[in-house]
Amino acid sequence: MAYEEVKVRKPLGLILLPFFSIFCFFGAWELIVRLGIVPATMLAAPSAVGNLFVEKLTNPNPDGATILVHAWVSMQEAFLGYLLALGIGLPLGLFMGWFGVVRGIARPIFELIRPIPPIAWIPLTVFWFGIGLWGKVFIIWLGGVVPCVINAFVGVRMTNPTLIQMARTYGASDWQIFKTLCVPSALPMVFGALQIALASCWTNLVAAELLAADQGLGYLITMGRRLALPDMVVLGMVSVGVMGALIGMVIDQVEKRLLAGIRR
Amino acid sequence: MNPAASAPVKIDVRGLTKRFGDLLVLDNISFQVARGEFLAIVGPTGCGKTTFLNCLSKLIPTSEGDIFIDGRVADPRVHNISFVFQEPTCLPWRTVRENVAYGMELKRFPAEKIRERVDTMLGLVGLSETQHLYPNQVSASMVQRITVARAFAVDPDLLLMDEPYGQLDVKLRYYLEDELVKLWQTLKATVIFVTHNIEEAVYVAERILVLSNKPTRIKAEVKVDLPRPRNLIDPAFVAIRKEVTELIRWW
Ligand SMILES: Nc1ncnc2c1ncn2[C@@H]1O[C@H](COP(=O)(O)OP(=O)(O)O)[C@@H](O)[C@H]1O
Ligand SMILES: [Mg+2]
Numbered sequence: 011m012a013y014e015e016v017k018v019r020k021p022l023g024l025i026l027l028p029f030f031s032i033f034c035f036f037g038a039w040e041l042i043v044r045l046g047i048v049p050a051t052m053l054a055a056p057s058a059v060g061n062l063f064v065e066k067l068t069n070p071n072p073d074g075a076t077i078l079v080h081a082w083v084s085m086q087e088a089f090l091g092y093l094l095a096l097g098i099g100l101p102l103g104l105f106m107g108w109f110g111v112v113r114g115i116a117r118p119i120f121e122l123i124r125p126i127p128p129i130a131w132i133p134l135t136v137f138w139f140g141i142g143l144w145g146k147v148f149i150i151w152l153g154g155v156v157p158c159v160i161n162a163f164v165g166v167r168m169t170n171p172t173l174i175q176m177a178r179t180y181g182a183s184d185w186q187i188f189k190t191l192c193v194p195s196a197l198p199m200v201f202g203a204l205q206i207a208l209a210s211c212w213t214n215l216v217a218a219e220l221l222a223a224d225q226g227l228g229y230l231i232t233m234g235r236r237l238a239l240p241d242m243v244v245l246g247m248v249s250v251g252v253m254g255a256l257i258g259m260v261i262d263q264v265e266k267r268l269l270a271g272i273r274r
Numbered sequence: 275m276n277p278a279a280s281a282p283v284k285i286d287v288r289g290l291t292k293r294f295g296d297l298l299v300l301d302n303i304s305f306q307v308a309r310g311e312f313l314a315i316v317g318p319t320g321c322g323k324t325t326f327l328n329c330l331s332k333l334i335p336t337s338e339g340d341i342f343i344d345g346r347v348a349d350p351r352v353h354n355i356s357f358v359f360q361e362p363t364c365l366p367w368r369t370v371r372e373n374v375a376y377g378m379e380l381k382r383f384p385a386e387k388i389r390e391r392v393d394t395m396l397g398l399v400g401l402s403e404t405q406h407l408y409p410n411q412v413s414a415s416m417v418q419r420i421t422v423a424r425a426f427a428v429d430p431d432l433l434l435m436d437e438p439y440g441q442l443d444v445k446l447r448y449y450l451e452d453e454l455v456k457l458w459q460t461l462k463a464t465v466i467f468v469t470h471n472i473e474e475a476v477y478v479a480e481r482i483l484v485l486s487n488k489p490t491r492i493k494a495e496v497k498v499d500l501p502r503p504r505n506l507i508d509p510a511f512v513a514i515r516k517e518v519t520e521l522i523r524w525w
Contacts, residue, residue: 172363179331179357180380180428181350190376194367 054241091150099158107166153214165196289339317485356425
């Protein structure tokens with residue numbers, strides 16, 4: 011028995027509105043620079059950024075790499091940090107949610123570390139990891155691991171207590187309850203963490219690349235500042251923004267698929 | 275308060291007392307249940323029926339007294355205790371079939387035995403057709419049948435039921451009560467069935483314990499020696515129903 015989906019017809023105006031909004035935004039930005047309201051040394055016009063983007067597709071100068079290489083390097087760092095954040099944060103949060111001993115040990119430390127912004131870790135990171143890939147991955151990881159722990163923890167804590175009682179009357183062990191009740195109950199929150207943690211990792215990317223980097227989108231921004239090239243700064247920012255939005259859309263789809271799989 | 279002398283004692287409750295702080299809820303309750311007996315417990319709402327079952331199943335500790343099953347102190351890790359809760363306790367991420375198997379999985383029954391038992395149980399409660407659906411795809415009465423099937427599947431020493439049909443409409447309830455009696459007759463479990471619905475108690479049980487208001491004691495014991503299937507308008511049925519009603523009203 012399939013229900014027919016209710017189709018709501020969107021007026022054409024509403025469909026076009028987002029495009030109109032984007033067009034006006036860039037149009038106004040272009041005008042502000044063209045008319046000299048803001049001097050070109052302080053803000054690059056979209057057309058200048060576009061030109062630079064096309065040029066940077068093939069030209070590694072003056073910062074040493076093409077835009078695609080920068081983007082690729084940033085992606086690698088971000089995803090390494092992200093995967094490690096999932097791999098460590100989710101199990102830790104799940105265990106903290108159910109096992110009192112783990113909660114007792116990990117929670118105070120976690121609560122102390124949580125308010126420290128990842129960027130504050132940069133000096134220590136340099137001492138520990140030097141300035142290579144793993145230092146950057148560590149900073150990114152710090153940003154991603156916090157939402158993973160919190161979401162997994164909260165997900166487990168939301169397990170219906172009556173279900174736990176039910177399992178107890180069947181003589182279930184703590185581990186059985188964790189495995190068969192707490193983890194499945196936490197899954198929606200865990201999937202929510204996929205999205206939040208990635209956003210958090212990506213946001214920390216620029217901070218991580220403040221560590222002496224020689225490639226990456228954050229590095230592009232830093233170089234633009236050093237060389238006093240506003241179009242390069244803006245190109246770096248826009249690239250971070252666009253790629254973050256694209257990755258977010260992909261993860262959103264993945265999350266929907268996964269949720270559909272368990273919710274049916 | 276001894277059950278029929280013929281059957282051996284299965285459950286022995288001795289001096290069960292439960293306090294929440296200063297609030298005395300259960301006051302020195304003692305009774306026995308015979309093997310394979312269907313015992314109903316009726317009492318006014320808030321008198322401590324759920325608390326009583328929670329103590330029996332060891333979900334909460336007793337203040338004094340204890341429960342013995344086959345002469346040993348009751349322990350969910352040792353005895354097969356099943357509990358059908360007032361609220362539905364199906365796992366939404368498991369199919370009907372997987373839900374029925376859940377209790378046996380927790381008790382680490384061998385896979386082959388689980389498959390067999392689940393097939394039997396699904397047939398007995400008429401869920402074979404819907405076994406691959408999820409709980410949110412079946413009706414409320416089916417959801418409660420899943421939990422009943424899961425409870426019987428582990429071949430319980432003691433099956434506790436806390437107003438399992440309280441939230442269903444009357445017609446469905448008669449139907450499920452008949453089914454429950456059939457399951458009990460087929461599988462020969464020892465059942466303690468709690469309800470505030472007197473008619474329901476007289477319909478399903480062999481014996482009824484009537485509880486008083488708080489602090490709760492056993493006020494009376496009523497034998498229901500009627501043939502099955504029982505008839506709600508049979509004068510003997512009505513007489514027992516009235517007797518129990520009077521007992522609850524007078525205190
Ligand atoms: N955890 C608890 N703490 C304090 N009081 C409780 C607790 N659980 C139950 N009670 C009290 O015990 C009494 C009996 O509750 P309950 O067993 O749920 O009654 P019934 O199931 O018969 O309706 C109520 O008065 C309730 O306030
Ligand atoms: Mg109750």
